[in-house]
Ligand SMILES: Cc1ncc(C[n+]2csc(CCOP(=O)(O)OP(=O)(O)O)c2C)c(N)n1
C-alpha cells in the first residue's frame with residue numbers, strides 16, 4: 071500500500087515566527103474553536119489549487135485577526151468590517167490575485183454589514199468566508215448580530231430579547247436575495263461529515279474566483295467555547311440543538327455551473343479619457359505656462375471655511391479646477407455641516423507640483439475664513455508663515471496670530487457693491503490669486519465656465535475676481 075504522509079499545508083507556516091510572543095508552535099485559537107479548522111481547510115485548498123503565490127488573505131478584526139501569523143500568502147490587515155472594500159480594491163487592481171476575505175459575525179454582520187452587502191451586490195470576484203459563531207469571541211463574548219434569541223452574552227446577561235436587540239440576522243439568506251452573487255452556502259464545522267461538506271464549499275468558493283465567475287460567500291457555523299462559556303463538547307451539542315435551527319445549512323444560491331468561466335477583467339483606468347472629459351491638456355501636451363509664485367506661496371495647502379450657502383466649496387473647486395489647468399496636482403475635499411444651508415462648511419484644497427499623498431489639510435498654509443466661528447476654529451491650525459484671508463464684513467474679531475500674514479478683505483462689502491452678496495467668494499478668489507500670484511487671472515477665467523452652469527453669471531463672476539485683485543493691488547500701491 072502506498073504510504074500517505076499527512077503534513078501541514080504548505081500555505082500554512084510550519085512555525086509561527088511572525089507571532090512576537092514566545093509561542094511559535096501553536097495557534098492562538100482556544101481549544102475546540104472552529105477558526106483553526108477553517109483556516110486549515112482554506113490553506114489546504116490554496117495548496118491543492120497551486121495558487122499560494124497569488125493569494126491575498128484579508129484578515130479582519132476579531133479572533134482571526136492574526137491570519138498573518140499563519141498563512142504563507144499575501145496578507146492585508148483590514149479595519150474592522152472593511153475587508154470586502156479592501157478586497158475590492160486589491161482584486162480590481164490585481165485581477166490575477168486570489169482574494170480571500172475571512173470575517174467573523176461581529177466584523178461582517180455588525181460594523182461591516184453595509185460593506186458586505188455592497189460588495190456582494192457589485193458581484194466582486196472575491197471569496198468570503200464568514201465565520202458565524204453567534205458572538206464576539208475576541209472581546210469576551212458580547213452580543214453579535216447572529217446571537218440567538220435568549221442566548222446569554224456579556225451584553226445580554228438575561229438573554230437576547232428581540233424587542234430590545236432585534237432578531238438574529240441570517241446572512242447567507244440575506245446575501246442570496248441579491249442578484250449578483252454566484253454562490254452562497256451555509257456549512258458547519260463539528261463532525262467529520264459536515265467538515266467534509268465545508269471542505270467542498272471552501273474549494274468551490276475559491277474555484278469560482280479562479281474561474282472569474284464572481285462573488286462567493288460561505289457562511290461557516292463554528293463553535294466558540296470561550297465566548298459561550300462551555301466546554302468544546304457542550305458547544306458542539308449547543309450548536310446542534312440551537313444554532314442549526316436558526317441557521318439552516320444548505321446552498322442558498324449556486325449559479326456556478328451556469329456562469330461561464332471568464333477572462334480576467336482588468337478595470338482599466340484611462341488618464342487620457344479623464345483628461346478629455348475634464349477638457350484638460352492631453353498627456354505630453356503643455357499645460358498653461360504659469361510662473362512660479364514666491365517660495366512662501368508655492369504648493370499651497372488651503373482650508374476655506376464659512377457658512378453653508380456662501381459658496382465656500384465652490385471657491386475651493388474653482389481653485390482646484392484652475393490649478394489643474396495650470397498643470398498642478400490638485401485635490402479638493404468638502405466637509406459639510408449637518409444643515410444644507412446656513413450651517414458651517416469648509417473644504418480642503420491642495421495645489422502641488424508633486425503628487426499629493428493625502429487630500430486632508432491639517433496644517434493649512436492658507437486659511438480663508440468668511441465668518442467668525444471659522445476663524446475661531448481654524449486660526450490655530452495655520453502653519454507659521456502662512457496666510458489668513460478674512461472677510462472683514464463678517465469677522466468682527468480679527469486674527470490674533472503674529473507669526474502669519476493677514477489679508478483683511480471686505481469681500482462681502484465689495485460683493486454688495488457689485489449687487490450680489492453671494493459673489494463674495496469670487497472676490498476672495500481674486501484677492502488670493504493677486505496676493506499669492508499662484509494662478510494668473512486668465513487661467514481662473516478659463517476654469518469658470520466648467521463650474522458655473524448659468525452662463526449669464528460668468529461676467530459677474532469675472533468682475534468679482536477682478537475686484538478682489540484690484541483690492542490687493544490698491545493695498546500694494
Ligand atoms: C473600530 C473597532 N470597533 C470595535 C473593536 C473591538 N472589537 C474587536 S474584535 C470585535 C468583534 C469580533 O467579533 P467577531 O467578528 O464575531 O469575531 P470573533 O472574535 O468571534 O472571531 C470587536 C467589536 C475594534 N477592534 N475596532
Ligand code: SF4
Pocket residue numbers: 098099100102103104105133203207208293294295296297
Ligand atoms: S474566543 Fe471563541 S472564536 Fe475566539 S479563539 Fe476562542 S473559541 Fe475561537
